[in-house]
Amino acid sequence: MNVLTVHDLVVETGHARLVDGVSFAVRAGRTLGLVGESGSGKSVTCLSVLGLPPRGVQVSGGRILLDGDDLRAKTPAELNALRGREIGMILQDPMTSLNPLLTIGRQITEMFRYRDGVTSRKEREARAIELLRRVRIPAPESRLNSYPHQFSGGMRQRVAIAMNLACNPRLLIADEPTTALDVTVRLQILDLLREVQAERGTAIVLVTHDLHLVRRYCDDVAVMYAGRIIEQGPVGDVFARPCHPYTKGLLGAVPRLRERQHRLTVIPGQPPLAGSIPQGCRFAPRCARAQADCLSAYPATRAIDTHRGVACWHPEPDPQTADSLLATATS
Amino acid sequence: MPAYLLRRAGSALLTVWLMSVLIFVLVRLVGDPAYLLMPPEATEADRQLFREQLGLADPVPLQYARFLAGVLRGDMGNSFHFGAPALSMALSRLASSLLLVGISLTLALAIGLSLGVAAAVRRGSWIDRFASLFAVLGQAAPPFFVALLLIRLFSVQWGWLPTGGHGTWRHLILPVCALAWYSAAGIARLTRANMLTVLEADYIRMARIKGLPAHVVIGTHALRNAALPIVAFAASQFGVLIGGAVAIETVFSWPGFGSLMVEAISTLDFTVMQAAVIVSVLLFVSINLAVDVLYALVDPRIRYQR
Amino acid sequence: MSTRSLLFGGLLVAIVAASAFAPLLSNVDPNAIDLSATFQSPTWHHWFGTDQMGRDVFTRTLYGGRISLAIAFCAVLLAGFFGAIAGLLSAYLGGRFDAALMRIVDAQYALPPVFLAMLIVGICGPSMTNIVIVVTLANWGRFARIIRAEALSLRERDFILIAKLAGATPLHVVMRHLLPNVRNTFAVLLTLDIGLVIFMEAALSFVGLGVQPPDPSWGGMIAEGRNYLDTAWWLSALPGLVLIATVLSSNRIGESLQRGDGVLR
Numbered sequence: 025m026n027v028l029t030v031h032d033l034v035v036e037t038g039h040a041r042l043v044d045g046v047s048f049a050v051r052a053g054r055t056l057g058l059v060g061e062s063g064s065g066k067s068v069t070c071l072s073v074l075g076l077p078p079r080g081v082q083v084s085g086g087r088i089l090l091d092g093d094d095l096r097a098k099t100p101a102e103l104n105a106l107r108g109r110e111i112g113m114i115l116q117d118p119m120t121s122l123n124p125l126l127t128i129g130r131q132i133t134e135m136f137r138y139r140d141g142v143t144s145r146k147e148r149e150a151r152a153i154e155l156l157r158r159v160r161i162p163a164p165e166s167r168l169n170s171y172p173h174q175f176s177g178g179m180r181q182r183v184a185i186a187m188n189l190a191c192n193p194r195l196l197i198a199d200e201p202t203t204a205l206d207v208t209v210r211l212q213i214l215d216l217l218r219e220v221q222a223e224r225g226t227a228i229v230l231v232t233h234d235l236h237l238v239r240r241y242c243d244d245v246a247v248m249y250a251g252r253i254i255e256q257g258p259v260g261d262v263f264a265r266p267c268h269p270y271t272k273g274l275l276g277a278v279p280r281l282r283e284r285q286h287r288l289t290v291i292p293g294q295p296p297l298a299g300s301i302p303q304g305c306r307f308a309p310r311c312a313r314a315q316a317d318c319l320s321a322y323p324a325t326r327a328i329d330t331h332r333g334v335a336c337w338h339p340e341p342d343p344q345t346a347d348s349l350l351a352t353a354t355s
Numbered sequence: 356m357p358a359y360l361l362r363r364a365g366s367a368l369l370t371v372w373l374m375s376v377l378i379f380v381l382v383r384l385v386g387d388p389a390y391l392l393m394p395p396e397a398t399e400a401d402r403q404l405f406r407e408q409l410g411l412a413d414p415v416p417l418q419y420a421r422f423l424a425g426v427l428r429g430d431m432g433n434s435f436h437f438g439a440p441a442l443s444m445a446l447s448r449l450a451s452s453l454l455l456v457g458i459s460l461t462l463a464l465a466i467g468l469s470l471g472v473a474a475a476v477r478r479g480s481w482i483d484r485f486a487s488l489f490a491v492l493g494q495a496a497p498p499f500f501v502a503l504l505l506i507r508l509f510s511v512q513w514g515w516l517p518t519g520g521h522g523t524w525r526h527l528i529l530p531v532c533a534l535a536w537y538s539a540a541g542i543a544r545l546t547r548a549n550m551l552t553v554l555e556a557d558y559i560r561m562a563r564i565k566g567l568p569a570h571v572v573i574g575t576h577a578l579r580n581a582a583l584p585i586v587a588f589a590a591s592q593f594g595v596l597i598g599g600a601v602a603i604e605t606v607f608s609w610p611g612f613g614s615l616m617v618e619a620i621s622t623l624d625f626t627v628m629q630a631a632v633i634v635s636v637l638l639f640v641s642i643n644l645a646v647d648v649l650y651a652l653v654d655p656r657i658r659y660q661r
Numbered sequence: 662m663s664t665r666s667l668l669f670g671g672l673l674v675a676i677v678a679a680s681a682f683a684p685l686l687s688n689v690d691p692n693a694i695d696l697s698a699t700f701q702s703p704t705w706h707h708w709f710g711t712d713q714m715g716r717d718v719f720t721r722t723l724y725g726g727r728i729s730l731a732i733a734f735c736a737v738l739l740a741g742f743f744g745a746i747a748g749l750l751s752a753y754l755g756g757r758f759d760a761a762l763m764r765i766v767d768a769q770y771a772l773p774p775v776f777l778a779m780l781i782v783g784i785c786g787p788s789m790t791n792i793v794i795v796v797t798l799a800n801w802g803r804f805a806r807i808i809r810a811e812a813l814s815l816r817e818r819d820f821i822l823i824a825k826l827a828g829a830t831p832l833h834v835v836m837r838h839l840l841p842n843v844r845n846t847f848a849v850l851l852t853l854d855i856g857l858v859i860f861m862e863a864a865l866s867f868v869g870l871g872v873q874p875p876d877p878s879w880g881g882m883i884a885e886g887r888n889y890l891d892t893a894w895w896l897s898a899l900p901g902l903v904l905i906a907t908v909l910s911s912n913r914i915g916e917s918l919q920r921g922d923g924v925l926r
Contacts, residue, residue: 076563079555108566115564120557125579134575138567187565370768377768381784495909497860499867500883500901503890511891598773602864606887616776617868620783628780636771643770 027052027091027195027227028073034085035065035072040298042068042081044251047325050195050244053221055228057242057259059235059274061295064248066231070197074113075103090195108139112188116200118180122172128183129168132156135190155186159216178209182216189220196220197229202237214241235278239263244331247271250295250306253325257332267328267339269311305337313338363647367640371633375426378632379419382625426633432626436618441630445615449634451521452604452611456596459531463538464589470539471546475554476573486543493540499602502533506606519608530607534599538592545588549581556580583650590646594639666917673910676903680726689717691724692875700893710895712885722900725877730907732789732872733858736796740858741851743797744804749835749843751805752812763809766802774799775864782870792871796861804850811843845918852915856908863904879904 028050035043043065050056058066072083075095088095090110095103115121123131132155133148142148149168156164159182172180181201188196198217202210214230218241221228230242238245239259246256247270255268266272276289293310296302302309308318318337325335393405405411411418425431431442474486509529510518516529553559554577562572601613608614612631619627679686695715703710709718751759769777778795785791815821816839824834859879865871866880874881879900886896 071560074564076560104563104566104568106566107564113564115557115561117557121561123558123562123576123580126575134567134571135565138571139565184561187561190565366764366767369764370771373764373768374771378780381780384784491909491912492905494912495856495905497863497880497901497904497908499864500897500904503883503887503897503901507890507894594770594773598775599864601775601779602867605868613775616779617870620779620870623783628783632772632776632780635773635776639771639773643767 025052025091026050026089028229029089030069030073030086031089032086033069033072033083033088035068035077035081036084037081037298041301042251042298043072044301045086046248046251046253047086048246048253048256050227050229052194052227053225054243055218055221055230055241057238057245058229058231058248059233059238059245060248061233063295063298065251066248067199069248070113070199070229070231073197074107074111075100108135108188108193109191110193111195111197112191112193113197113199114181114184114188114201117204118177118184119172119204121184122180124172127169127171128175129170132183132187132190135187139191151190152186155189156183158189159183159186161186177205178213181205181209181213185213185216185220192224193226195227195229197231199231200233201230203232203234210237217241235263235274247274250301251298252306252322252335253333254307254336255332255334257329261329261332265340267332267334268307268336269313269340270307272340305335313340359651360648363644367644370640371636374636375423375633376419378629379422382629383415422629431630431633434619434624434627436622436624436627441624441626442634444627445612445630445634448610448615449612449638451609452597452600452613455527455530455603455609455611456534456593456600458527459534459596460538460589460593462531462535463542463592466535467539467542468546468585470543472550472573472578474543474547475550478551483547486547490540490544493536494544496536497602498533498537498599499606501536502529502603502606505529505533519606521607521609526607526609530603530609533606534596534603537599538589538596541592542585542589545585546581549584550577553577553581586649587646590642593642597635663917666914669910669913672906673914676726676907676910677730680723680730683720683723683727687717687720687723689720691716691721691877693717700889702893703895703899709899710893712882712893712896713889718882718895718899721877721882722879722903725879725882725900726903726907728789728872728876729859729862729866729879729904732793732796732862733855735793736800736858736862737851737854739793739797740800741804741847741854744801745808745843745847747801748805748808748810749812749839752809752816753831753835753839759809762805766805769799769802775861778861778865779868779870782865787870787873789872792862792865795865796858799861800854800858803854804847807850808843808847811846812839815839815842849915849919852911852918855911855915859904859908 026049030049031047033043033046034041046065046069048056048058058069060066068077068081071077072081073088073095075098077083083096086096090106095106098106122128129149129152132152133145136142136148136151142151152168153164156167161167161179161182167175172183175183184201196217201217202213205213214237217228217230220226230237232238242259244257245259245262246253247262247268248254249270255262255266255271262271263275266275270291273289273291277291279288291310296306296309302319304317304319304321305311305314305323308314311318315338323335323337325333326339327333328339393402397405413421422431429442430440433439434441434444437444470482470486470489474483477483506518506529509516517526520526558580559572559577562576567576597612600609600611601617603609604611604614605617612635615627616631618624619631693716695711698707698711698715699713701707701711707717707719709722712718712721747762751762778799781795781798782791821834821838824838829837862871862878863880863883866878867884869884872878872881874885882900883897883904886893886898886900889896
């Protein structure tokens with residue numbers, strides 16, 4: 025059952041399209057990894073789903089369906105009612121996503137106060153303590169009156185997760201939640217998210233550029249390039265048999281622990297800027313497999329399997345499984 | 356926090372002491388009061404008597420010690436001109452100015468904050484443009500000039516309000532408006548700029564993501580973070596307004612501190628000058644101290660650092 | 662530069678030039694009394710009308726501008742220069758020098774600048790030089806504080822550390838490294854200060870502790886026109902409007918410099 029369906033989403037700023045016809049879906053209890061380089065449009069997509077695009081950016085096309093409900097057709101008030109209740113989001117930098125001048129207790133209980141209308145302060149605090157315990161913050165009772173700067177990065181991100189869990193959302197978007205954290209802490213945070221998902225059946229969109237994390241925590245993956253999704257499907261499939269040359273290049277650029285050392289793939293060139301998108305396939309200028317038709321028309325998305333799609337005129341032929349990330353799983 | 360406050364308090368006292376020395380020296384630089392204040396026909400013996408009566412014949416350090424002792428006792432001599440105790444004159448006129456400045460600053464904060472927040476939240480709208488115009492004009496027109504314009508319009512032309520004097524609330528309106536505009540302009544500007552910056556922050560985005568109502572996002576989250584520099588600015592405006600009140604009090608014949616200074620200086624009334632300066636210094640040093648405390652209260656990071 | 666800043670720049674230049682070249686623009690003596698032509702409203706003959714002694718208000722505004730602007734520019738430059746040097750040294754040397762200097766600046770802020778100015782003028786006499794000195798003294802603290810803050814944040818930067826490691830003397834570091842980087846803030850402060858100084862001088866003149874009659878000054882003229890608000894509004898209004906225009910222009914220029922759409926970058 026699709027919790028979130030995004031169909032042909034177009035997001036523009038001025039005359040440039042930051043997101044140009046993106047479609048994907050997430051089912052309950054499953055995690056979709058949204059992968060891509062900086063500037064590929066991943067964060068903008070997420071913020072647009074929430075109806076909070078950055079200044080100067082607006083959604084100009086497509087549909088965003090939450091359990092079948094079109095979010096774009098809602099009034100701002102209705103949309104605001106959904107936020108924090110049905111949809112949650114975790115931002116990248118836990119230091120800046122918490123208000124430095126308010127206690128974390130206050131930042132959690134305010135959700136109960138303003139959104140759920142809980143008038144009893146004791147009850148709000150009790151619920152907050154319960155949430156903090158759930159995200160494994162030690163001695164939660166005493167930490168309610170602490171300020172964000174008194175926590176470590178990992179703990180702050182847990183607090184952010186707690187804030188999002190406060191109302192049991194159906195969909196949780198995590199925009200690079202671990203990028204700003206120490207490597208040792210990253211897995212803990214994502215394990216926590218996975219636990220929560222198992223408990224509540226939340227659908228999760230995990231935005232990241234770390235393919236190891238995708239392999240470990242995601243069920244499906246969608247690869248974005250220059251504002252479009254160029255390949256998507258179940259993680260195992262995509263990583264074992266990448267069809268799009270870009271995906272293959274990305275996977276080839278990931279160092280492996282257990283195999284013999286091999287040359288890491290380098291994809292020459294840079295992704296195009298939003299204002300100067302080339303005609304035809306956007307990856308063509310950097311693609312080793314590019315041919316004449318790649319440069320003239322953008323490839324339609326072709327379905328490969330039931331849940332797999334790729335946008336390429338000349339996808340990789342059945343590739344070697346020896347190179348797949350599956351065999352070198354670090355888990 | 357107590358250690359921090361103690362240090363600031365000590366610093367404040369030092370400042371007061373320094374200023375007392377300064378005014379003591381300055382006043383004595385003017386010249387010999389025995390010549391300045393006595394009629395030219397007075398004999399040298401008369402002048403010497405005058406000096407001794409005022410304690411001016413003694414060595415300077417002794418005079419200063421006496422002066423300082425007097426300050427601590429609350430006795431700063433009598434006004435040469437009026438004969439009344441200088442300190443009580445200064446204090447009563449100060450109260451009068453404080454009334455004026457206090458109301459003006461409050462009004463300025465109310466208007467400035469509202470305009471600034473509205474302009475930031477509704478960026479580019481008509482309220483934003485109005486606020487800009489308000490701010491730009493307010494900072495370009497000297498308050499005393501604005502006062503004259505207001506008098507021309509409201510007193511002379513329409514006769515709604517009195518042209519000067521004090522007593523009823525009606526006498527307050529024009530001077531307050533003239534003073535408030537200048538401060539409100541600066542406050543509106545600063546508020547708008549700070550709010551714009553704060554509204555771009557991640558934690559504001561997070562507050563919106565949490566689905567909090569708009570008044571909570573702007574009030575509790577945004578404004579609180581933008582507030583500190585605005586508070587400091589408003590406190591500094593207090594001093595500015597007391598200074599600006601000098602001309603305003605002249606325009607409206609308002610019996611305030613500024614006009615007292617002008618009179619005392621024009622008539623070379625030393626005791627009053629000294630008293631006024633000491634009182635003024637004490638006032639401002641206390642205000643600055645209060646602002647420091649406020650800073651520490653609002654921003655927990657300062658509190659815990661020190 | 663945006664057209665608006667150019668417009669205000671032009672306005673400011675026009676006012677300054679008009680004041681500077683006052684004798685060329687008006688061949689009338691600003692102090693020439695003509696009791697037969699008092700209180701004339703603005704006409705073709707007298708652009709700004711005449712005052713209670715029959716003097717031409719336009720000419721007086723121009724000459725008053727000379728005085729007010731001359732005081733303003735001198736005071737701003739002096740305050741800026743000394744304040745900036747003090748601030749830079751304070752930031753760079755730190756320690757007791759810094760503490761002492763900031764103590765002095767703090768002490769100065771314990772008294773509103775206008776009071777200090779009035780005191781000194783009252784004690785030393787209201788000559789032009791004294792007014793400049795007084796306004797400078799009242800103002801330098803502002804520069805010292807802000808430039809010091811800028812320099813302090815710069816001091817921690819790597820390029821300063823590298824210079825010191827290379828053996829640069831403190832003076833060298835201040836002049837070659839810190840100074841150019843605070844130049845922008847300094848320019849902004851200078852332009853914004855002009856308005857403040859004009860206000861201060863006008864206020865002093867208005868209460869009689871500034872430029873003394875019969876010398877014209879904007880503040881003084883506004884004060885003189887005070888008694889004739891209903892009959893001869895132009896006496897106060899016109900010099901006041903010129904003052905506003907001047908302050909407005911310099912403020913706008915300062916702000917556009919601050920925003921970075923000015924000439925300096």
